[in-house]
Amino acid sequence: MGYTRVIQVANLSPSVTREHMRNLFYPIGRISDMKLFPERDNPVIPVATKILFIKFDSSETVSVALHLNNTVFLDRMIDVRAYEPGKIPDETTALQAANALMMSHQATMSHLPMREDEVMKTIINPNQKKREDQIARTVVASNLPDVSIDQVMNFFSQAGDVKFLRAATGIDENGIEVRGAFIEYAALNSVSVALSLNSAFFEKETIM
The missing domain is CATH 3.30.70.330 (RRM (RNA recognition motif) domain)
Incomplete structure (x- = not known):
């Protein structure tokens, strides 16, 4: 891993909110920017997954955040990885990455039968x-x-x-x-x- 200060968090439940993500990652280290895509929920066109990008103040915090990889959050095992470009992408690029990773997860792992109240x-x-x-x-x-x-x-x-x-x-x-x-x-x-x-x-x- 390089010296990027940005992480990508994929395979998120469509019910995930910005507050959920804030509560999960703010204790790890100071955040300079955070974007959850899609940025606006559309009830007419529901999404199958969401993706989050976080830019920390320090690249050292990225190493700590990576420990949350494969953590079950809501009903899915989230995918946390360093984002080497080092810059939070635009929404189109982000959603393309989210869909590609979701297809990859569906091909390699089965759905985890977790209760909705198991937010920890x-x-x-x-x-x-x-x-x-x-x-x-x-x-x-x-x-x-x-x-x-x-x-x-x-x-x-x-x-x-x-x-x-x-x-x-x-x-x-x-x-x-x-x-x-x-x-x-x-x-x-x-x-x-x-x-x-x-x-x-x-x-x-x-x-x-």
Whole structure:
């Protein structure tokens, strides 16, 4: 990977919104620009998929964002990759890329039977390498309240033994601080329990 500051996030559900994407990626690092295509929803001509481009302030943040590749978000496993041109494309180019990638995904993987309320994300395939197993036991939570690491740890421990937790904060486009966390569980079966915490209230905030 080069020094691009732009990522491409494809295979997104057509129900994905800009706010969904903001909550997922703002805790990772400061964002200088973000565009979700198509930019306007058309109820007459529904789309099969959406695609997102994010430009971070630092190329180092791209490496962190790539850890979300193959994460299940809503009903699909998203495709996160560095966008080497380094510049967010126009809508026509973006949608061409989205359709090409969607066809590729349909040809190589089957639909994942996820419930619509499973907005928190996790990797489903835990096989092969140690890194893949680690990712399989990790969920990503966003919209966390302003609390201590210990409080976050205690909240997510109700799903199982937490092996590692990394909290992150960022500033959104409105200057508001947003918070998220990567939670790695010791056991894979804790993941399904953690997913049930989606939309639960945590210190007056609805976590995602």
